[in-house]
Amino acid sequence: MSDEIDTRALLAIAEAAVDEAETTFSAAVGAEPSVMKSPGDFATEADLSVERQLRHLLTSYTGLPVHGEEYGVVRPGEPVEINPNDDKADDLDGPRRDRSDSGPRTTDADALDRADADKNPGLDELPETCWVVDPIDGTANYAVGNPFCCILVSLVHKGEAVVAVTEMPLLGQRITARKGHGLYVDGHPARPMLPSDPGVTQISFGSILSQRRGNLPISYRQDMLNAIGRTYPRMRVTGSCGIDLAFTAAGIFGGTVTFSPNLWDNAAGMLLVREAGGVVTDFNGDPWRPGVSGLVAGEPEVHSILLDHIRSVPIGTAARNAQEIMDRGGIR
Structure with missing residues (x-):
């Protein structure tokens, strides 16, 4: 595919696919966990169904491969199945997971430890052009009927999000963008x-007590929450990285601090924030990349603060090599 791609047409295709998948999403709200992926992380059957539907629609409409949370990278014509031997999906998705086509997923501690030691290949290992999908961001909310x-x-x-739909x-809200054409909320320019007013500005904050491997120490996150709260006392925890970034782009939140290392959680929202005029980096002020647990986004002044x-x-005593972690902008 050439450097010039038709982002207008591709955004329309993405929205059409989401229109169809939304019916599946809405019909199963409150679904119980059915697939345990790692400590503190699960999927419902709706996650799997929505992702399969989006994959089918996006590849049918465009012929492009899809990289998603539940199935990794699948190219047109390949079967869509949970594949324990999908090394590319494991490397891109963070901690390695044992996967089975029948029954719940189980996690092997040794496999996770091996994955933690692997070098994350980053965006250069993705197909040159591909869709990135999170079928249900905020699954824990979804499973209990929380609308967030x-x-x-x-x-x-080529390693950069150029179309985004949240x-x-x-x-009842949709926020979209395509690179270089601004932010749209429900089809209207945002x-x-x-400029921020610390007395009223709300800052969203990622999970404080997550049990998932590979994230920043809980004590570090709590200290960070306290530090930020001294300037911005109106802190909010929604339980959805995608909504945090989308609401930041739309000006509902002045900024957000999130901890997901996953591309599917962050790619759409990063483009939304940038198209709204905001700034997105890792905790070291460098461009965020997959595998780094630490993303900060917001209105430029808020981002700087x-x-x-x-x-x-301080990173705290839970980290084995604090300088290396800070140099990389977070923890893989």
């Missing part, structure tokens, strides 16, 4: 990001 959950679809071309079916607070917090 969403469908995330983005198109990544669909929030239970909130207002520019406004958040970074200052983050840098002021």
